[in-house]
Amino acid sequence: MTDDNQAMTDGGTDEEARTDGGPPATVPPDDETPTWSERKEHSQGLAQLTYQYFERSRREDEDLRTESTYVERDVLGFPAWPHETIRNLAITSFFVGILIFIAALMPPHFGHPANPGSTPAIILPDWYLYWSFGLLKLNPLNPQLAVLDGNILLGNEFLGIIAHGIVFGAIGLVPFLNKGSARRPVEEPFWAAVGVTGVVLSLTLAALAIQNFFPFGLDLLITLTFLLPVLCGIITYAVLKTMREGYMYDLNRRYYMLRPPK
């Protein structure tokens, strides 16, 4: 305040000089009115938590952006027109062309009309449901309990449904079990082995669904259904583990050439 009342060269004070021009353009907020940030901070409960979290995450974003060592490329990107459009058109027409060609070459079979009175010898869904059909044929694995006089505990069909639940559940759980920034199979031989086990298991389950086509006993087929995937998984693990050393050396060499360790 003392500064404002300093004597000016024309003999008056600064205060006078300022009031001369009329009232200020904006009315200063009175002390009782909260500012917008105060209003947000005063809110309670979940709203306040949300606000606080958003503040944090915005600050995190800012920090990341300032610390980032991202290099930007000179070009703006792959242009949508004409490059991207032409490429997509080519891929689409090629794919649809192949589809129509195969449709003309191998039209699907059309069978006899439905007859609830006669069960066909071989019931099969489309090929993509063979694995699921194989899961329904796991009856021999249904646990038998001595307490129940050797009776099975679950209905065979229900066992198949549980198996489906396990398969879908296991696939859904993968991202929660396997974390970290590794991307390539060679960086994580274990998870690559799990993947190969799953793929081979779906194939052997499909084989189980068409068990009539195999000339050997059902016991052996069921053993193979679970043995083969595990074997393939172990082989994958061994191969990737062996590859890994040389591969990671090469990868790290390139990486550290561009980003030498401090």
Added chain:
Amino acid sequence: MSLKKTDEMDHNAWLKKQDLTVIETAFLTTLIWVDKRLRIVDYLELLETMYYRANLQMPKSHTEQYDLDNKFWYWYPLYSLGSLSIIAYLVAAVSGAMLGFYYSPSTAGAAAQGDPTAAYDSVVLILKDVQFGFMLRSIHSWAAQFMVAAVFLHMLRVYFTGAYKEPREVNWILGVVLIGLTLFFGFSGYVLPWKQLSFWAAQIGVEMALATPIVGEWAAQLLFGGFTLGQATLVRMYILHVFVLPFVVTSLIALHVGIVWVQGIAEPH
């Protein structure tokens, strides 16, 4: 000074004053007509703002930054599998809509067990009498097979490149749901011609549903219209195949792709 009010925003008068070609006049007339009704200028402004806010320079990917191209160029074609499944889905949708013109979901017309029903006959009509019908059914069937194959391979690609990892867990689970729905799409389509294998595939479906405790009977009622197969089953499978699943799957695909758009493609590095 006249008392008559003048319309300062008389766009048509403004249009007349200008010396425009026919195309320009037609374009402007249409634009003014639409804008008067929908006020698209607001949305254009929004778009413009978004355009200028967007970062016009792309960050270099790990691939470019560390010169890793020769390490996994062979992964690149596998990155198109998601789009290929959508293309197959579109082909199936178009051919399916055309098949729907001729198909009738009815089990009527069978005098004795094993006689062709109206549904079966309508497929025979498509195969024999409809112009290009044989090819149409073949294309629809193969488009479904291609879609399922592309979806499975897409899942394998995502798994083996670790693209499902944090922060993409939600999209992975959405993908698992979409695979299940795709398989159910295929199953419901398999039932529609009401041929021998359709019937017995549906029979296995009902038995599976009935074997489930607590919700089993309810599910059998809902999906198959009862505990034995008949007209109700066929109509339910038809409505699921041509009405419910297309809406659900299309919106889930849009969400799936939208999340990829927001999160960006996970490149192997």
